[in-house]
Structures are given as structure tokens and as C-alpha cells.
């Protein structure tokens with residue numbers, strides 16, 4: 173395989189390290205070493221098919237969803253925001269390690285292939301990051317993972333959502349987050365009639381997924397399904 177000159181030089185000057193364990197990466201490894209990659213595991217407990225959080229049953233909606241169903245038809249929160257997965261997400265979100273999107277996107281695609289609604293998906297849309305963060309960081313984690321996921325499941329990736337307002341969610345308490353003004357997303361009319369797979373990075377309370385789903389449905393989407401890389405039960409760990 174041909175290696176670019178700059179990549180080769182970089183390899184000589186600065187050996188690439190695993191973002192999770194700091195081991196020197198060998199061969200074709202990018203971002204994560206083989207050992208850490210093999211320990212990137214999906215959630216093992218049963219999860220509510222509607223909101224995605226760990227629950228008693230993987231087929232029946234949880235009590236929270238029975239009492240107050242979310243607007244999306246189904247949700248998969250791929251892993252628990254812990255250990256190697258947390259290190260990988262942080263490297264992707266804040267340290268510019270875009271290459272982490274591929275192993276994550278491919279694993280999420282494998283999981284989503286098992287969902288009963290998988291065949292109906294017509295497009296993939298990432299949850300957009302806040303304007304300021306996007307300017308600073310380039311593509312958001314959700315957009316990068318969404319691109320790999322969409323390519324793997326052979327569906328078009330469409331940036332169908334816009335995020336409004338200057339509020340940043342990290343740092344807000346759960347109560348503040350629940351009180352952020354509704355309508356902080358708007359969706360393009362092109363989502364009309366689509367069955368959208370919405371992709372986010374880390375989900376805590378599910379508020380972002382619900383809000384983005386509502387704007388897609390208001391713009392005429394036929395149905396929305398959600399997937400996030402990880403579920404963080406404790407918002408302080410974002």
C-alpha cells in the first residue's frame with residue numbers, strides 16, 4: 173500500500189498513539205489499537221426499543237415511554253459512555269481524531285441492521301453541533317459517525333437539520349437543559365416523506381433527540397428513528 177510522504181514523515185517524527193491506552197499504534201491501526209478496538213462493545217443489558225435506555229425488556233417500551241412516548245419510533249443508544257468508548261468519543265469530539273468515526277460508525281451500522289425498522293430507513297441525518305463549536309472543530313462527531321454509518325448501510329447522508337440559539341448544552345444542568353427553548357432545531361422541507369435515521373454522539377436525557385425528531389416530523393418526515401454512539405446516565409460526565 174502506498175503511504176503519503178507527509179504521513180510517512182509524521183510516522184517517523186511522532187509515532188501515533190492509541191487514544192485510549194497510549195500504546196504505540198502498529199501497522200494499519202488508526203486512532204485505536206487492536207486491543208482497545210476489540211473492547212469497544214455495545215450495551216449488554218436489554219434496552220427500551222423506544223427510548224434506548226437500559227430497561228427490563230428489549231421488546232416492550234419502558235414505563236417512562238408508556239407514560240410519555242417520545243416522538244421517535246425507535247432509539248438505539250449503542251454503548252455505555254464509559255471506559256474505552258468514552259475515551260474514543262472524547263478523542264473524536266474534542267481532539268480532532270476523525271479516524272475514530274469509522275470503527276464506531278461500522279459497529280453502530282451492524283447493530284442497526286438488527287432493528288425491526290432498519291429496512292424502512294430512507295436517509296441519515298446527523299444532529300448538528302452548535303455553530304461556534306462547528307467553526308472551531310470542523311465536522312461534528314455526529315456528522316463524522318453519521319457519514320460512516322450511512323455509507324455502511326447504503327443510505328444517503330443529508331444535513332437536514334439546523335440548530336438555532338447560542339445555548340451550549342454541556343455545562344447546563346438537567347433542569348436547565350429541559351427548559352431550553354423549544355424549536356432550537358429546524359429541518360429542511362426536503363425531509364418530507366422520508367423515514368429518517370437521526371444520529372447523535374452522546375445522549376443523556378434524550379432531550380436533544382426528542383427536539384430534533386419533533387422538528388423533522390414538523391417538516392413532514394414520515395418517521396424518525398434515533399441512534400447515538402453512547403448513553404451517559406450522568407450528565408456531569410459529558
Ligand SMILES: [Zn+2]
Pocket residue numbers: 190191192193194195204205206207208209
Ligand atoms: Zn489502546
Ligand SMILES: [Zn+2]
Pocket residue numbers: 220221222223224225233234235236237
Ligand atoms: Zn423507553
